Amino acid sequence: MGLTSSSVGSGAKNADGSLSRGENTRLIALAGNPNVGKSTLFNALTGMRQHTGNWPGKTVGSAYGTLRREGQNWIFADIPGTYSLMARSAEEAVARDLLLFGEADAVVVVCDATCLRRNLNLVLQILEICGDVIVCVNLLDEAARKGVSVNLEALSGLLGVPVLGMSAGRGSGIDALIPVLEQFKGVQPRSFCCSCEIERSIRPLIDYFDAYRPPLPPRWLAARVCEGDGSLMDSLHRHMGMDLDDEELCQARDAALSNLGELGIDSQRLSDISAQGISDSAGNICTQVISKIPRGTAREGKIDLLLTHKIWGWVAMLLLLAGALWLTISGANYPSQLLSRALFSLGDMLNSALTALGLPAWLTSLLCEGVYKTVAWVVAVMLPPMAIFFPLFTLMEDVGFLPRVAFNLDGFFKRCAACGKQSLTMCMGFGCNAAGVIGCRIIDSPRERLIAILTNSFVPCNGRFPTMIALITIFFAGNGAMSSIRSAVILTVLIVLGVAMTLACSKLLSCTILSGVPSSFTLELPPYRRPKVGEVIVRSIFDRTLFVLVRALKAAAPAGLIIWLLANVSLGGETILARCCELLDPAARLIGMDGAILLAFIVGIPANEIVIPVMLMCYLSGGSLMDYGSIAQLRGILLANGWSSVTALCVLIFSLMHWPCATTLMTIKKESGSLGYTVLAAALPTVCGIVLCALVNFAAHMLF
Amino acid sequence: MPPVNTLSSLKCGSGAIVSALNTAGAMRRRLMDIGFAPGSPVRALFRSCSGDPVAYLIHDTVIALRSEDAAGILIESAAEP
Numbered sequence: 001m002g003l004t005s006s007s008v009g010s011g012a013k014n015a016d017g018s019l020s021r022g023e024n025t026r027l028i029a030l031a032g033n034p035n036v037g038k039s040t041l042f043n044a045l046t047g048m049r050q051h052t053g054n055w056p057g058k059t060v061g062s063a064y065g066t067l068r069r070e071g072q073n074w075i076f077a078d079i080p081g082t083y084s085l086m087a088r089s090a091e092e093a094v095a096r097d098l099l100l101f102g103e104a105d106a107v108v109v110v111c112d113a114t115c116l117r118r119n120l121n122l123v124l125q126i127l128e129i130c131g132d133v134i135v136c137v138n139l140l141d142e143a144a145r146k147g148v149s150v151n152l153e154a155l156s157g158l159l160g161v162p163v164l165g166m167s168a169g170r171g172s173g174i175d176a177l178i179p180v181l182e183q184f185k186g187v188q189p190r191s192f193c194c195s196c197e198i199e200r201s202i203r204p205l206i207d208y209f210d211a212y213r214p215p216l217p218p219r220w221l222a223a224r225v226c227e228g229d230g231s232l233m234d235s236l237h238r239h240m241g242m243d244l245d246d247e248e249l250c251q252a253r254d255a256a257l258s259n260l261g262e263l264g265i266d267s268q269r270l271s272d273i274s275a276q277g278i279s280d281s282a283g284n285i286c287t288q289v290i291s292k293i294p295r296g297t298a299r300e301g302k303i304d305l306l307l308t309h310k311i312w313g314w315v316a317m318l319l320l321l322a323g324a325l326w327l328t329i330s331g332a333n334y335p336s337q338l339l340s341r342a343l344f345s346l347g348d349m350l351n352s353a354l355t356a357l358g359l360p361a362w363l364t365s366l367l368c369e370g371v372y373k374t375v376a377w378v379v380a381v382m383l384p385p386m387a388i389f390f391p392l393f394t395l396m397e398d399v400g401f402l403p404r405v406a407f408n409l410d411g412f413f414k415r416c417a418a419c420g421k422q423s424l425t426m427c428m429g430f431g432c433n434a435a436g437v438i439g440c441r442i443i444d445s446p447r448e449r450l451i452a453i454l455t456n457s458f459v460p461c462n463g464r465f466p467t468m469i470a471l472i473t474i475f476f477a478g479n480g481a482m483s484s485i486r487s488a489v490i491l492t493v494l495i496v497l498g499v500a501m502t503l504a505c506s507k508l509l510s511c512t513i514l515s516g517v518p519s520s521f522t523l524e525l526p527p528y529r530r531p532k533v534g535e536v537i538v539r540s541i542f543d544r545t546l547f548v549l550v551r552a553l554k555a556a557a558p559a560g561l562i563i564w565l566l567a568n569v570s571l572g573g574e575t576i577l578a579r580c581c582e583l584l585d586p587a588a589r590l591i592g593m594d595g596a597i598l599l600a601f602i603v604g605i606p607a608n609e610i611v612i613p614v615m616l617m618c619y620l621s622g623g624s625l626m627d628y629g630s631i632a633q634l635r636g637i638l639l640a641n642g643w644s645s646v647t648a649l650c651v652l653i654f655s656l657m658h659w660p661c662a663t664t665l666m667t668i669k670k671e672s673g674s675l676g677y678t679v680l681a682a683a684l685p686t687v688c689g690i691v692l693c694a695l696v697n698f699a700a701h702m703l704f
Numbered sequence: 705m706p707p708v709n710t711l712s713s714l715k716c717g718s719g720a721i722v723s724a725l726n727t728a729g730a731m732r733r734r735l736m737d738i739g740f741a742p743g744s745p746v747r748a749l750f751r752s753c754s755g756d757p758v759a760y761l762i763h764d765t766v767i768a769l770r771s772e773d774a775a776g777i778l779i780e781s782a783a784e785p
Contacts, residue, residue, distance in 0.1 A: 525759055
């Protein structure tokens, strides 16, 4: 759910977007391991609202933000988290390239004080390529609770660069960063792993690079060329114009490799030596700067034992999902009614005002019945559930629950030869499938990433959620105190069906066009963190809910206009809308729906939120225009147009499984770089939806 | 010589020391970068609901590995459990 106004709005510039740097402007890169609080620091510095969450991989693209202070302009780049400069996934390659070639004036490496050793690994790797480094040891408060204290002065002495301590979540220590940046002077890059012997062996390559005056230390480049990391070599070629087939380079590399060979060192051994050198240095530094009072983390351990228990783990996960949905459904019901009543009486007032102004009747009708009612419907039905579900979901995200879900589901994804991190991208899909598709960058293997992209829309996004909630409430929930619980259970079952279809299609894809074995993967389970409840609620309502709502309204207003025109312009005695519905009707009947429903799904391509309003317009255009302000009236309209429980079930299934919205499709095109895969991403859920609906319809006809 | 043990055979709740890595390429480097460098103490914590992966405590971080990947990490018994 990373799609927010700030991450795609005008305030943020993408990594591949142009970034103009005027005079007197310094670019500062914020780097660090995943989930150490880079985005929190970034937001505190720039006043921006890059969304943060307690799981690794939250920031996928890089965001840029500015700060102006005492005549000095600063640009901060929030780089995706990475464990190492030796990238494995697409997002890590972005991080690595920004650090290597981003021409930052300084790199602020954010570290997690609770696991400093692993964080120092990256610090040392960065110190090998650039000396303009400031280390921020974050989460000191969390470390203190665990009985860990860090001697920052000693650390600074050992690293040779400034070290700051902070607890960015509470805002402490952040102010100290700017003064340090202002007076900052970098040091020379240094090496932590080259022995004299190795350096002598790779001398030919070092000399070769020395002559070219590259932006990176020649010794570092020489070692990497000998290790032969393919993706890094591509980047060197792209950003430095390094010709990998240059005869002189090849000769120098062969000479270096044969020198190494005499020492009994091959590419892999060389990589090991550098990794081990860095790891040992990090370990040494840690023993000197960290003092630890052992304290049990018994409570956390117990929660994880419960959440990952063979039986109770599933129960707990399902209960949490159903509970969140129940709160959403029962909480949204009443505000939804209030809103629709208010908006529709406002609509009546608008109608009489426009008539009083002397507007022609057709124009008044166009504005009120077409544009206004569609927009009002979207607001009334979408806003309350989103305003409840988003904060609830953000809370789960902040606590650190999502990586546990990925951990628990991974066994299934492995059997489907897919990546366990796919569950994280599915969780993002709950917010918005386009965001989920972008989130697939956290998956290392290109094959598994494609599988995750192609199957992401099996998770209902917030555009489809409220539609499904409304239909479940009308047809399946019944009355009484249990109705919202029943709705929540039904919705949970549908979501589990979506997850099952994701797994089935992942399996299908990895047996056919995307065949392969599951690749290795590592998943970090972050410690549970207490969420900042107030902030979560405010931010998720303002940044996400309103952003998504505005986007839906932008699609709803023109769609309302077009549908009104289609419903009111006649060709040969019949409105265009009626003709379209008739045309689609036979096909739609086969899958348990009717022409108007199918047309609504097709018109709903720009945004799924408008499916029900468009459908209602189709129904109401023919005869009397009744008000569809409340759920009860909606039920009346649908029943009058021949809906049965089977129709509702088919529409529910089709909502869950049909083509993704236009934004998602464009994102898929961009992320996969292939029109073919984009078409497949639309066809896959559509075919599944059609087959399932046809089966349900057929079974219903057999039974009743 | 004692039989060679891999991390995948480590029982949940017990600890060991990483002795060597038996994987190649990018994953080998990744494992070292996240802390599975030879000499590091490691402890198996808990198993996923679906049977695999297992969560390991390594250098104060919890990292989940699938059994195939854990099988590529050789361990020796820790001096103290």
